[in-house]
Amino acid sequence: MKLNLNRRSLLMGSAAAFGASMLPAFAQEKRLRMFWWGSKERADRTFKGNELYMAKNAGMKIDGETIGWSDYWPRMATQAAGRNLADVIQMDYRYIFEYARRGALLDLSPFIGKAIDVANFDKNSVDCGKVDGKLYGINLGNNSTAMMVNAAAFEAAGLKAPTSGIALDDFGKLCTELTKAAKKEGFHGSQDGGGNEPGFEVFVRQRGGELYLEDGKPGFKAEDAADWFGFWDSLRQSKGCVSAEVQAMDKQNIETNPLTLGKAAVGFAHSNQLVGFQAVNSAKLSIAAYPSGPAGSKPGAYLKPSMFFSVAATSKNAEDAAKVISYVINDPEGLKAYGVERGVPPSSKARESIAGDLDALGKAMVDYIAEVTPKVGPLPPPPPKGAGEIAFLLRRTNEEVGFGRVKAAEAGKKFFAEASSILSRG
């Protein structure tokens, strides 16, 4: 037999061989995409969890994508517009309503008791992922607002570090004293928390209000905002917190927080972020609740689902995506990889399973949640459309006060008026 090779047959042959070599790979491998925001610490843990899952489930490939919080939402919106959302999406309580009501997320109710096991969740921990009666997000962990405190800095200055229950005014005084006593140039008691939306929410709730009411209207008054901006303005002037210039460099993430940059002894965050903060802070950090209101105030803080995993409505492998979610909330291996970096697991069995593996940090966080649980208020109504924009507005208004563009009283009125106008526009 004579083998007759011309250019065409050679091309065809090699193309066929190439195609054949690719085929089995396509046939066997199912691919899922997972998208989350967060620090490097979280990325390491999530990739680890995915690897363990892939090792256990041959033929499953999970591609992880991660990015910082502030860039996450524009990216998500772009992917949603391109009908190109990842299968497994990390979701936040603020945005789950927006995305669910716009039809971008899949109702996970049909998977419950099958692909997803939430039998050991308490009822609230499941229900917080519901929108209009359907389940769009699986709670990955409970957390609450928390201050990250460089206690050593306070002790070195001969002061007692702030702990849960400290009143806001006392907190201000303590920070001012620390700045004076520490005598380090550019080092202050606290970050400027005036633009920190969770801080403002806690403050408003302590006064009996809410950030947003059930009907999507503002639940606070202009005076509340004015007092809030006023508190931070006086703290800036007494040097108790960092200057407006320094605060303006904060990207509102762990890496650029004034605490991490060594410019402040207190940073405002959420309890699950203790792991992330400690990873980039050389000083040992402790954790405390946000300052309380004056005597007789209501509890401001609440237990919050730190984040959810949701499945995109466009996912072609929804069931596999659901199984991955179940793995990280139930399987001892998955739980161990994630630890408590996304908050304290809502499943009682999961908490038992990881209890033995917790390091001092993890224990501190679990203890913190246990400590605040009896003292917190109820979960607030869902944030309306425009809540994300108002968080930007809070930051900008605090900057306007910080840079002396407006007085705090006027800023309160202005913030209230602009927030109302954003909400009515939707």
Add this chain to the structure above:
Amino acid sequence: MHMASVAQTSGGIGQSLRKSLPAYGFLSPWLIGFFCLTAGPTLASLYLSFTNFDLIQNPGWVGLKNYERIFTNDPKFIAAMKVTFTYVMLSVPLKLTFALMLAMALNKGVKGLSVYRAIFYLPSLLGASVAIAVLWRQVFASDGLLNAVLKFIFGYQGPSWVSNPDYALYTLITLSIWQFGSPMIIFLAGLRQIPQDMYEAASLDGASPMRQLFKITLPLLTPVIFFNAVIQTIEAFKAFTPAFIVSEGTGGPVDATMFYTLYLYLEGFAYLRMGYASALAWVLVVIIAIFTAFSFLSSKYWVHYDD
């Protein structure tokens, strides 16, 4: 004139098409890109500007509502216009002046001209990149390199050049000058075309170098100046990266760097109002078009074409 005579001599339309077919073939990568990636989305955004598109749900028609809001009820639009116009009005003349001065220096017959040209062009290649913008953020921060130098030499504690609303925009304007490369190259080419004998004649008549600059160089260079001014103005209106990176995408501090494009981006991608953002984009197109039209109208009075 020229084109018409070519068409007349080449016979019928079919024949001319057959002749130009290979040219279109070679152009096709660009043409496909133009129609799919530029013209298509541009037209789509025109449609979207009349809708309430939120990126996720299907767009719903709202007529002129978006445009109405822009012109009657949007203080942030006005604030963003102010920032953008300040940027355009200051950065373009500064950049062009700088580029022209360097081009004239290089035109004096320096040795190793091509090396200098390459070096001076480098910032234009790097300038708009994210890495450089991140670097600026470090250099111009309150405890950044610039303030360290100021303190060391002058004992002056500078402010944070990028996070103080009084300085942030001007810092960005200064940084834009750094990207003088492409206008410089074009100026250099323009300078080379000015006949040397004019200068010789002028020196013989006793004209000083200053007089030569204003009476020969600048008038003969006006077509190039005009071209650079138009291109750079359009570029400046579209500036996005520096403000986005330096302000971390917020336009802060206190909206001091809220460029028009950044405002548009936030409306579209952060607040999910893509319909409104599309309308903003078309308003910007019209503004740039009006600006360019005025430039062309005015050019009659100050640009000297050599014909």
